[in-house]
Amino acid sequence: MGIDSLPAALSVIRPELILAVTALVCLALDLLYKPADKMPCWAVAFFGSLAALASTIASWGTEQEAFSQLVRMDNLSNFFAVIFLMVGLITLCLSDSYVQREGLPAGEYYTLLLISMTGMVFMAQANDLMTVYLGIEIMSIPVYVLVAMMSKSPKSPEAGLKYLLLGGFASAILLFGIALLYGAVGTTQLADILRQAPGALKASDPLFLAGVGLLLVGMGFKVSLVPFHMWTPDAYEGAPTSVTAFMSVAVKAAGFSVLIRVIVLSLSPMAVDWSQIFWWLAVLSMVLGNVVALVQENIKRMLAYSSIAHAGYVLVALTTGTETGIHAALIYLFIYALMNLGAFGVVIAVSREGDQGVEIRDYTGMARKRPLYALAMAVFMFSLAGVPPTAGFIGKFYAFSAAVKAGYVWLAVIGVLMSAVSAYFYLRVLVVMYMKEPEAGAEYSAGPWGAPIGAGVSVSLWVCALSILFLGIWPGWLSHFAQQALQGLTSLL
Amino acid sequence: MTGLFTAVFSGFLLAAVAPWVHRLAPRRSGWILASLPLALTAYFVLHIGPIAEGAAFRAGFSWIPFLGIRLSFLLDGLSLLFCLLITGIGTLVVVYSGGYLKGHPELGRFHAYLLMFMASMLGVVLSDNAIALFVFWELTSLSSFFLIGFDHERAAARAAALQALLVTGLGGLALMAGLLLMGRIYGSLELSRMMAEGSGPLQSNPLFLPILILVLAGAFTKSAQFPFHIWLPNAMEAPAPVSAYLHAATMVKAGVYLVARVNPLFAGSPFWFWMLVGAGGVTMLLGACLAMVETDLKRILAYSTVSALGTLTLLLGLDTIRATEAALAFLLVHGLYKGALFLTAGAVDHGAGSRNVAELGGLRRAMPITALAAGLAALSMAGIPPFFGFVGKETIYQAVLGSSAARGLVTSAALLANLLFVAIGLIVGIRPFIGALKETPQHPHEAPVDLWIGPLLLGAIGLAAGLVPGAVGHDFVLRAASVVMDRTTETHFSLWHGWNTAVALSLVTFAAGLTVFAARHPLSRGFARVSGALAPVGPARGYFRILDGTIGMARGVTRVFQSGYLNRYLLFVLFTTVGLAGYTLFFRARLSWPEEVLHVRFYEAGLVAVMLVAALTAIRSRARLVTVIALGVVGYGVSLLFLFFGAPDLAMTQILVETLTVILFVLIFYRLPQVIVLSRSAGMRLLDASIALACGGLMTALVLTAVRVQWRPSIASYFSEHSLSLAKGHNIVNVILVDFRGFDTLGEITVLSAAGIGVYGLLKLRSGRGEAP
Structure with missing residues (x-):
């Protein structure tokens, strides 16, 4: 093993380094510029993330470990890093005018966003339980702060506090699980755990089993699976909408990246055990998420419950523990990121100062007043409901057919039924937008399409909507990359 | 191509x-x-x-x-x-x-x-x-x-x-599930590939029945078969x-x-036969009866469409060559006349401003072309020769008479539906145009060319096809039927087959149909009474009950899970954690009591007793400050325990962390209002207590198990052996802190300073606020 050469090791964590340095520059710039002029901070954050994305894409296809095997860069980590950075860039576009409108401290906001992204990339590259834990904390702590940032509204600090306390709890459980696992197999390195797992299983080692159980609880919290989901609606509703958008896709994807690496790949010898637990968690999440979303009046809360249901769909694919299943999960996460960001983008565009206008009834007659936003929202809602020919259908199709292929027919049937339930609340938004007349005197963020809320929002909406339609019609392209992301890893299964 | x-x-x-x-x-x-x-x-x-x-x-x-x-x-x-x-x-x-x-x-x-x-x-x-x-x-x-x-x-x-x-x-999703399962059995999603393999693999598969139900759920919802027919009349909006x-x-x-397309794969199964014939028969009769109750032109037509769809399903279910041909011929017939009737209904609404059959009459003068189109279509619907509808009805009678099972039942059902069709055809296509002119909301006027060209053409095609049924029958119906039956068929379509039972039935149908038309008012009242009595258990009510039930359930779940109280949330998380870990521990893992007896020294026991008292105080106390201090006592107790067991560095860190925590708590709690007791009821307190005890029990079990683990040679001996040789230091504790674990110490110092800055920030914030007015 020996000590890695430093430049080679640093090249492995190049995206993280770029993000971290950008975050520091952003923080420093914040001190230099007046509160009213935060454009430089935004630009630095944007181009820093872009550079990190470019660096990730440039290293597509390479496979390397560094820092005594604490981190590992391979196509899987690159695939996830692309999701995080893509989400980060779109979030930045969505944030620019929103941050100004809501009077959030811009410099801190962008810095925290960048640090959180750094943690996520670490999570994707984690090759050791210690890196997993550190990555999760680096990602989570900035998000706790971001959630509580909108101090004007009483909901935001409350949401932040709830998220912090419950999140801290989940972290402690996760850490305890790691400790137990270490006690059982004497290592925190994922490759070694994989090697030791069959022996520990044979001996029915209580520490090993309990450790894995606690790990599942910790990760279930991060991706908000039922019954670890309670924080989700409160936090999503209270947080600034741009932060909600970021959390609902990036934090979730990061949680799944760890779940795939640690549980599905490194603990594959005990697939029989965890796939049972996954089965139940998936069913509970799909049922509760979709059913409760039916009665939500606040669109952020509705999307929060919908995000719980979508975590359930991803878990359906992972329950199989097969290559097809992971492949489906990767595709799903990518597509989900685009459609959910888009939906929140419309929420930002429609809302007014002080996060007003986030009730579903505020969308009444939007097709008349804002035909283009309504059209974009229609694409996102159809996609979230899984209606062909949008990408959402492709994602669900991959996930459910993976389940059927692996013999989990009932799981797929429940999933399909629950998607049907979900159609009800997604289409409700459409009905409200297209089939009701706008109320007299209803306010919208003024001006012809897009101007006051900023070009960034409009651009990101169109990027998301067009990608969803593109991927819905030509999914082969994404499927190909997801396939490459799994190359060499699935021999572990 | x-x-x-x-x-x-x-x-x-x-x-x-x-x-x-x-x-x-x-x-x-x-x-x-x-x-x-x-x-x-x-x-x-x-x-x-x-x-x-x-x-x-x-x-x-x-x-x-x-x-x-x-x-x-x-x-x-x-x-x-x-x-x-x-x-x-x-x-x-x-x-x-x-x-x-x-x-x-x-x-x-x-x-x-x-x-x-x-x-x-x-x-x-x-x-x-x-x-x-x-x-x-x-x-x-x-x-x-x-x-x-x-x-x-x-x-x-x-x-x-x-x-x-x-x-x-929803039906479509069920269909997808069925199709996916079929794809799994055949190893291909191409329908023609499945057809080539034949029905064997599917019918011998244990999943055959679920697949059949899923596919039929798709077909029945789309084609408005009982009990899914409720959406179609409402769709007349x-x-x-x-x-x-x-x-x-x-x-x-x-x-x-869909049923016709996949028929070669499912045919021959008794389930297929009875599901199609049963649902089709019920739908056929129900639709025709309900059509008699309605007064709105379009709703009458909608229910008669439901009935026609039932007829088609029934015929396909019979699965004989004659029945399939009859189904496809009727499909064509129905498309032509029903399309025309709906379009003329629209034209009447457009011209006279009403769709209520009771308000319409004598429109033939004002709307002659529309009347002609409607008349052509209505006669085809009634099955009068030489219209194509007559050919359709004849083939239907021949088909049901040739049914292999339940011939009497199926034939009488078809007869009943057909005679009602005669009456309905007269009500919607003839009645509004004959008799005395009635008062309509709008002065009736002829529709523009756009509105009459369609129905007139459809009606004319219905007549033409009836005159040369052979051409239509041979080119379309037989080719289509041979696809459905998966073999070639050769039957001759013609208007006149000579005197046979089917013709006799046709005569009966027409005569009875005219009678029903004459007696339509009392009949309609009778049907209305029956359908009114059955409404509480009908599928329309069922739809709303399911919808309301789901929403009610959603509200209930939200109340229980999403109370907004943090302690409730924590309760669920803890409960699941204990459940998950406890379940694996007690049912999957081999738990055993540690072999070596634990030697407890008296001061250790004393310390533990102090910690227990402090913990109980923390629970009982109503004052925040007391709680914080009691918790601090527990923390310091833990540090002391670390010290007793020879981990001075750990003890040191723990003491520092405890101190900071207590300070932070005091600073923050000082500014908060008094404790609000959330779990008031005895039940809630009991629940809280049991969760707490379960957590404690789980931790104890885990700690006891962990005690047995000994991976490497004890780290303590490594330190004592190498502290002089590697680090040139006699004081082992010092060597550990600054050398072996130098980075750890650096990390701890950093964390503590960061926490210190935080505390300072809080203090400053407080004083800043204090100065403000």
């Missing part, structure tokens, strides 16, 4: 530009846009010859290669029959809509949905791949949703649109051309198409 692709996708393309076409030529947009369906009709007409000779046309390319999904199209006898119905009636309906909605601001959008529907429907009947079929299937549901809800100002239209989408969309096109002639027949 790219023609088939062009045929399907040109509709989508034109749909996308339809609003602009409308904007350029608002008066003539119907005629302009109708040129595409007209061209497509011509294109499919050109295929009649080759297909009648047994050819089939294919086209396909790879769509999602990873899952082996191809976008493949197949044009054979069955698809051709449907394609001609879709494009032919489509042409007339597009022209009609231009006139019907003249001046409507959203006409462009309407045309876009209509063309989108046409293209999707062509996709359904042409797809050879199960997934492609499903995708187009859902697109038809979706366009139907938009078209029903087109008149969106009315709440009834919105509710009907949603109901139709929920029922057919849509404008008349939509009712004529989607909800009479084409879309509702998609389910029938």
